[in-house]
Amino acid sequence: MSSSNSRLLNFPRIALQAVLLVLFGILSESSIHIRYEVEVGGNVTIHCPVEENREIDFLYLQTDKNGFVNGFHSIRPIENTWPNTEMALNNRAVVFYDVKISHSGIYYCIFDYKNNQRRTKEVPLSLSVIAPYSKPSVTSICSQDHLYCHVTCASHDGYPRREMKWNVGQKMNVTSHMWKVLNNSIEKSNSSTGLLSITGTAYFNCSNGELEYNCSVGNANSDNFLICGTEKPPFDVGIVVGSCSVLGVVLMVMLVVLWTKYKKRRLSFLEGVTTDNGGGTKEEIVELKGKNEVNS
Incomplete structure (x- = not known):
């Protein structure tokens, strides 16, 4: 209790x-008033806000996630620094080379001046690592009766997380029943880099005719496209050639069958004519057949 x-x-x-x-x-x-932004794979120099006319006793850059990054001390050497980082500008800044997505976050400049009675200062800084998304690729599929269409836009290798945006019917009034977003998905393009891929699918109701649209992620925009048009599907040479080949084979078979039937009827007719004229020897009948075959 x-x-x-x-x-x-x-x-x-x-x-x-x-x-x-x-x-x-x-x-x-x-x-946080000091913010840095850099594209993935680039370099960035993080300046700690120290006074230029004062002598530094120590200066450390660190983060809550992984602790110490790099720094300087006036008496003892610095060890266990992050790879691809180094001190610069008279030990007042830290340079990051080949920046990765994992470098995004909040950092702290911790420093003190000599003869300052240990009045250590701690200043937060923000580092944002970005990657521009690729131009969205667009694929579409429509029902056979052309009453509706599904359009999918996909963009890759970007950061941070974004949403696929749709711009539909800029030149006309488009209502909600004419189109709608079905889904948006985000997944890693590459687990080692942390870059993302974004895919979005939209439904278009074609009962009101043709619509113009495009899709975008951040500053990456697709081309403008038309959907729900009344035009015929694109001409497919392969399908036409294949259809003609099949039709040609069928016609050849029909001709052979008809020619065979014609020859049999012709032969029967000749035999009947010979019999009606009093018969005749086998040699006469064969000779008559040969002549008629030559004449035919």
Whole structure:
């Protein structure tokens, strides 16, 4: 009973701590005034806001996620620094080379001046790593009766997370029943790089005729396309050639059958004529058949 009461008594304190942590996170993010943005694979120099006319005792750049990144100390050497980083600008900045998605996050410049009575300063900085998405590729498929169409747009190798946006019927009033987004999916293009692929599919109701559309992710835009048009499907040479070949074979077979039947009827007719004229020897009949075959 006492343990349950103690938990109840501690509940308001735990709730207050949770609220304070959330507020601290919001305030910490909003209090960051130094922000850097760089494309993946590029280089960036992070400047710590130190006074140029003062001598530095130490300066460290670190992050909550992986701790120490790189730094400088006036007395002892610095070890265990991140690869592809180095100190620059008289030990007042840290350079990142070949930046990766994993480098995104909040960093802290922790520094102090000599003869400053250990008044250490800690300044938060934000590093955003981005990658432009590729121009969306577009594929479409329509029902045989051309009453509706599905269009899929796909864009690859970008960062951070975005949403596939659709621009439909810029030159006309388009209502919600004429088209709608069916789904949007985001997945990693490459697990090692962390880059993302975005795919979106939209449904178009063709009962109102032709619609113009395009799709976009960030600053990457597809071409403009028309959907639900009344034009005939594209001419497919392969299908036409194949159909003609089949038709040609069928016609050849029919001609052979008809010619065979004609020869049999002709032969029967000649035999009947010979018999009606009093018969004749086998040699005469064969000779007559040969002549008629030559004449035919």
